[in-house]
Amino acid sequence: MNLYNTLTRRKEEFKPSDKNEAKVYACGPTVYDRAHIGHYRAYIFVDVLRRVLKYNGFQIKAVMNITDVGHLTDDADAGEDKMEKKATSEHKTVWDIAKFYTDDFFTAMAALNVERPEVVCRATDHIAEMIDLIRQIESRGYTYQITDGVYFDTSKLPDYGKLAGLDLDQLREGARVEKNQEKKNPTDFALWKLTPTGVRRQMEWDSPWGKGFPGWHIECTAMGVKYLGRQIDIHTGGMDHIPVHHTNEIAQSEGAFGADVVRFWLHNEFVMVDGEKMSKSKGNFYTLDDIVKRGLNPLAVRYFFLQAHYRTPMNFTWEGVEAGQSGYDRLLDKIGELQAKTKNLKIKTKNHNLKLKTEKAQELSKAFLVAINDDLNTAKGLAILWDLLRDQKITDEDKLALALDFDQVLGLKLDQVKAPAAVEIPAEVQRLVSAREQARQNKDFARSDDLRLQIQAAGFEVKDTPAGQVVREA
Numbered sequence: 043m044n045l046y047n048t049l050t051r052r053k054e055e056f057k058p059s060d061k062n063e064a065k066v067y068a069c070g071p072t073v074y075d076r077a078h079i080g081h082y083r084a085y086i087f088v089d090v091l092r093r094v095l096k097y098n099g100f101q102i103k104a105v106m107n108i109t110d111v112g113h114l115t116d117d118a119d120a121g122e123d124k125m126e127k128k129a130t131s132e133h134k135t136v137w138d139i140a141k142f143y144t145d146d147f148f149t150a151m152a153a154l155n156v157e158r159p160e161v162v163c164r165a166t167d168h169i170a171e172m173i174d175l176i177r178q179i180e181s182r183g184y185t186y187q188i189t190d191g192v193y194f195d196t197s198k199l200p201d202y203g204k205l206a207g208l209d210l211d212q213l214r215e216g217a218r219v220e221k222n223q224e225k226k227n228p229t230d231f232a233l234w235k236l237t238p239t240g241v242r243r244q245m246e247w248d249s250p251w252g253k254g255f256p257g258w259h260i261e262c263t264a265m266g267v268k269y270l271g272r273q274i275d276i277h278t279g280g281m282d283h284i285p286v287h288h289t290n291e292i293a294q295s296e297g298a299f300g301a302d303v304v305r306f307w308l309h310n311e312f313v314m315v316d317g318e319k320m321s322k323s324k325g326n327f328y329t330l331d332d333i334v335k336r337g338l339n340p341l342a343v344r345y346f347f348l349q350a351h352y353r354t355p356m357n358f359t360w361e362g363v364e365a366g367q368s369g370y371d372r373l374l375d376k377i378g379e380l381q382a383k384t385k386n387l388k389i390k391t392k393n394h395n396l397k398l399k400t401e402k403a404q405e406l407s408k409a410f411l412v413a414i415n416d417d418l419n420t421a422k423g424l425a426i427l428w429d430l431l432r433d434q435k436i437t438d439e440d441k442l443a444l445a446l447d448f449d450q451v452l453g454l455k456l457d458q459v460k461a462p463a464a465v466e467i468p469a470e471v472q473r474l475v476s477a478r479e480q481a482r483q484n485k486d487f488a489r490s491d492d493l494r495l496q497i498q499a500a501g502f503e504v505k506d507t508p509a510g511q512v513v514r515e516a
């Protein structure tokens with residue numbers, strides 16, 4: 043399989059470095075607010091990645107952190123801790139805030155059928171590991187201490203900023219007025235922030251440098267290496283993490299171990315809403331509640347996001363998601379029909395290993411694997427699923443087996459669709475349906491519409507399809 047590596051700016055063939063176990067680290071949420079559609083897209087991408095790895099037969103160990111300390115409102119190590127700020131505004135403890143929004147995040151993930159990573163780890167449970175790592179970086183001469191904390195001296199790394207392609211000379215010349223005059227370089231970042239004298243934080247720990255709390259970036263390096271070792275196959279995050287957070291993770295690894303620990307850096311693009319950036323003031327940070335309130339299935343949102351490649355920006359509109367809901371409903375109907383035709387065929391699918399009878403089905407099966415192995419092209423994968431369902435020559439058994447097989451990657455819960463319960467259509471309704479068929483053949487649409495109303499009054503609904511009328515209970 044091929045994945046686009048932000049570091050090399052090209053698609054590269056992926057194989058786990060350690061036999062068949064792929065080691066994946068995903069930057070997790072900062073748990074100070076509701077999870078929203080921006081997160082949904084990011085973690086559906088991570089989920090598809092893990093499913094594609096499994097589909098290719100790799101074992102997987104995935105780690106995701108929960109940031110519950112140290113993420114400041116300003117990337118330049120100024121501003122307030124997002125967690126403490128929220129706790130103050132809600133008159134709760136910072137620990138309650140963390141618990142509440144962590145639960146909220148996983149509730150949303152479950153609704154979107156996002157699998158839980160093997161390891162979920164909280165920053166506050168790993169302060170000792172972070173302190174050890176900072177000491178290691180310090181012992182190799184990459185740090186300096188100033189009034190408000192311990193900083194990484196980025197001028198000591200000649201290739202600092204390579205992930206983002208940052209031009210450091212330009213960056214230094216054009217740097218805005220630095221808030222922190224003691225920092226040696228504008229790109230230097232805090233490894234450990236000291237609690238200012240006279241201030242008492244809810245979250246603070248003793249350290250060799252004084253009481254304080256870790257910088258945001260150190261947690262990912264510390265926990266990544268703790269759970270995955272010094273060879274992490276894939277590290278994921280949003281595009282916004284490239285210039286600061288991930289650039290600084292690389293610096294920390296190079297500082298501590300002499301080399302970066304990550305082989306593939308993968309980044310998902312943003313979600314726009316109605317063509318605009320998401321922002322608090324516009325109130326467009328939509329959450330699960332907004333989706334459910336509109337009568338939409340969270341899995342229709344998943345379907346909506348799968349329609350675009352993870353590296354293209356996506357415009358979220360309610361019309362778009364409603365269209366996604368119709369597409370998803372049609373898909374479920376199709377699978378239901380196939381279940382009915384095959385009498386709920388029991389299919390055991392595992393990792394793309396099917397015995398298909400029709401040649402066309404075998405072709406589509408290969409095409410699907412090629413699509414998703416081409417840097418997780420779910421948009422193409424979905425299109426192939428529809429090609430499969432619409433094909434006239436493929437047997438129902440093959441269609442169903444292959445659709446369920448594809449769904450191991452798509453995660454649309456197609457395996458839970460049952461054949462619609464057989465409903466006895468009363469003779470009276472059947473008579474109305476035949477009469478309507480006759481009326482339609484005679485192009486007597488007024489009578490056809492009238493008969494439709496009579497059918498509805500009897501508690502049934504009729505749909506006109508290319509294959510004729512379909513009747514079911516209303």
Ligand SMILES: [Zn+2]
Pocket residue numbers: 068069070262287
């Ligand atoms: Zn991170």
